Structure formats: structure tokens, C-alpha cells
Amino acid sequence: MKKEFIILILFLVKMSSCCAQLQPMFVEGFAQGTTYHITYIDKEERFFKKEIDSILKDFDFSVSTYNPNSIITKVNTNKDVVLDNYFLTCFNQGKKVWKDTHGTFDPTVFPLVNAWGFGPGKKQKIESRKIDSILKFVGFNLINLKNNKVVKSDSRVALDFNAFAQGYSVDVIASFLNSKGITSYIVEIGGEVYAQGTSEEGKKWVIGIETPIENKAASNPIIQNIQLDGLAIATSGNYRKYIEEDGTKYAHHIDPRTGYPTKNSLLSVSIVSKKGIISDAYATGVLVMGLEKAIKFLKKHKELEAFLIYADTEGKYQFYETPRFKLLKI
Incomplete structure (x- = not known):
């Protein structure tokens, strides 16, 4: 599944000489086309890899567009399928964020994602007429749930949860750990x-936000460290995943309103x-908005804390952060 960004986790793994600690x-392992890393403190020293891998496999079977037998693939191909809790x-949540962002976040962008070559489908030749024809069946108003069944206004409507499914999978694993005490x-x-509680040293978990340097493979230098406890963070950017065509770079975030990369x-x-x-869904929606609209949006949605990095007219980094985000910084 997608990721155009990497938040470097700074696991606090320095061991203490105190035998009582x-x-x-x-x-750690692989899931959703990427890697995962989990650290937890357990008095019983239980190892949950088998259970975690099983959960992530079931999750992938529900919402991965890269799995030809997944629930979302069957929905997209108009096959009969029983929807599970992951999909629902x-x-x-996608419908809510779509409404809140006035369409800058829209899971029905999938046909456009494929056309541009960012999905499992074959890349198409991009022409304005082609984009206009696809836009006719892009819009979350064209698909709804009725008695836990999908109802489409147009059979060509297709969903893509990749913009926020990984964030949700973090919640799912966190819930599993909570269930184990x-x-x-x-x-x-x-x-x-997502981080909760403290490390073995009694300190809050620390993570780093990357510098947005164009880089498809390796990690970038950290530009800001923050502490988390009972909070989740997701970052969306246009520097990690992109294509080049005729000398022009196109970021993989598609604006559902125009059909073109943001x-x-x-x-x-x-x-x-x-x-x-x-966090994952709104990170995508806010990125597509652009700076001015994003700041206005964040001032209204105080349940979200944000750290924005943008380029000024000279190409230099500038920053915007919500008031309470400052309290997380170290």
C-alpha cells in the first residue's frame, strides 16, 4: 500500500544496567507493501509477532486494492461481498473526512490514481479529455452504504483507502496490545x-519528522522531534512518491476536484x-488544500494538531504549527 512519507521512529532502546528494569x-516485519516496527513493555515478556502478522493479513484482505481477492477489490469490480468491520x-471515516475537507480527501479517486500510474492498474496516456471522462465517476457522493451494502450511482465508481488505511492499521494493532494489558x-x-505510555526508561516515546527532500528510497534527516503519549501522527508529502514524465515531476497526491496531481x-x-x-486521512486532505486553505481549516478543527512545511517564493523551508503542537516539540 502507499507511503509517500516516512516518519523516522527514534526508539529509545538504551539498556539500563539495573536488573530490575x-x-x-x-x-517487526512486512505488511501492506511496507515495513512495521513495534516496541512494547510487557512484564510477561510475551512475543506477539504471530498474532500481529495474522491481524495485518486479515486487514490486507479487507482493504488492499493490490489484493485481487480483497473485499475492496470485489466492491470495485461490483461483485457480491460481505463487508467486514475494517471496510465499514x-x-x-472516509465519508466524514470527505465532507469536512469539502472533497480534498476522496477515496473514490482510485480511477485517477490508476490512470496516473500510482495504483495497481496500468498507467494511461494522460490527456485532458481522459481526465474529464474519469471525473464523471469520481465523487464520494456517488457511493453510499445501505444496510451495510454498497450502493453506487455509477458502476465505475471505485474506492481507494490507501490514503488512510495504514493509519487505521496502527489503531488496530494498538487496540490488540491494549486487549493484552x-x-x-x-x-x-x-x-x-501511535504511541502510548513510556519507554523502559520512563520517558515518553520520541519520533522524528523528516525533512521533505525528494527521495524515493532512503530516510531523510530529521527536521523536528516530538513526544507522543496516547496520540497518533501521520505525515503526507509530495517528496517521497512521484513519477517523471516529459521532464515534469508529478506527485502521487491527486486532487479529486481537478483530476491532476496536487x-x-x-x-x-x-x-x-x-x-x-x-491523522492519516486529514494529512492527505490538508496537503491537497494548499497552504492558505489548510491554515484556515486547521483553525476551525482544533481537534487536530499540525506541523506544516512549505516552500516560500525563494524555495526556502517555512513552517506553520498549531498552538498545541508546540507542546509536543523537544
């Missing part, structure tokens, strides 16, 4: 993070909230 448990949660942990999947001064949007699915 609990040692952290580490679980994504659909309902784990109260101190940090979960990172594809760069999306092009504005925002380079990176980090959103902090109580849930990964919320």
Missing part, C-alpha cells in the same frame, strides 16, 4: 505512528490526533 519487546470503518508501546506501520507550496503535512486513521 523491564526490557522492551520488539516485533474506512468507508464511514499492554499500556506502554509504540506502533509504526509504513511511517504512521501542485502547491505545501511540501509536508504532519497531523497529530488521538487516532491513526484520523
